[in-house]
Amino acid sequence: MNKISAQMVKELRDKTGAGMMNCKRALESCNGNFDDAVTQLRQKGLMIANKKNSRSTKEGLIESYIHPGSRLGVLIEINCETDFVARRVEFKELAKNLAMQIAASPSVKFITKADIPESIIEEEKRIELGKTDLDSKSQEMKLKIIEGRVEKRLSELTLMDQNFIRDSSISIKELIQNNIALLGENIKLSRFERFTLGEIQ
Structure with missing residues (x-):
């Protein structure tokens, strides 16, 4: 078996958002193959997300993103199950990334295809x-x-079908699923609004 270094584990965590021990186990089970470990963790994240998908999400936060120059801004509501997770730095980072993604995606008008x-x-x-x-x-x-x-x-x-601007190998849907697996709670983006200076909604 290939030796699994701490650097490999860290790179896999940065790539997938999965926990350190989950990354280590995935690398071990894939004999150190990074791409296979990524696939395994994403499949696991999808299974976890599907299991948690029906759970109620009444906590969360409102996040904003104002593009440099202050001519474009985004407001989003993102929900989770508990106030504890809503305060987690990973949840706040996800919210910021989603708001930034919407700002960078002018064609996006809906969260999922079911909303069209x-x-x-x-x-x-x-x-x-x-x-x-x-x-x-x-x-x-x-x-x-x-x-x-x-x-x-x-x-x-549709937002969920977009490639994540900070990692084009995953979609926004996969980004959220990865965070569901990481934080252990259902997460839903409930609504968003994009504001462009001079445009009337």
Whole structure:
């Protein structure tokens, strides 16, 4: 077995947000293979997040981010289960990262795809159906391509589907799941608002 150094454990923790002992165990079980350990921890984080997903989140905090120049700002409400976790530095860092992500993602209007109104989905379909670049395709192929384009557009509108700006190898959904695994509580982003100077909401 490859020797697992403290530096390897620290790098894995920085990458995944998992606890030190979990990182050490993952590296040991993967014989020191960093990428395999990352995959294992993310899968574990997903399982933990799924188990905790139905638990009530009545605590949390309001976080803000003001972009340099003070022409763009974001307010978010992020919730957890207990006041103890709401005061944790990791939870506060997650909140700040989410607010910064929203500021950097002007196309994002919704938290999840489930939040997108049916009228917007139908409008995107109508736009794609009106394009003529697929006229030579069969009807079946045309509908399949349109479905893929609409799904891509909905992902652009959705925060959870964005790549994390500070680590593009994970999505915002995975970032939150990693923190659920780390902090041991369900975490939900409830709402956000982006403010641009001179724009009326």
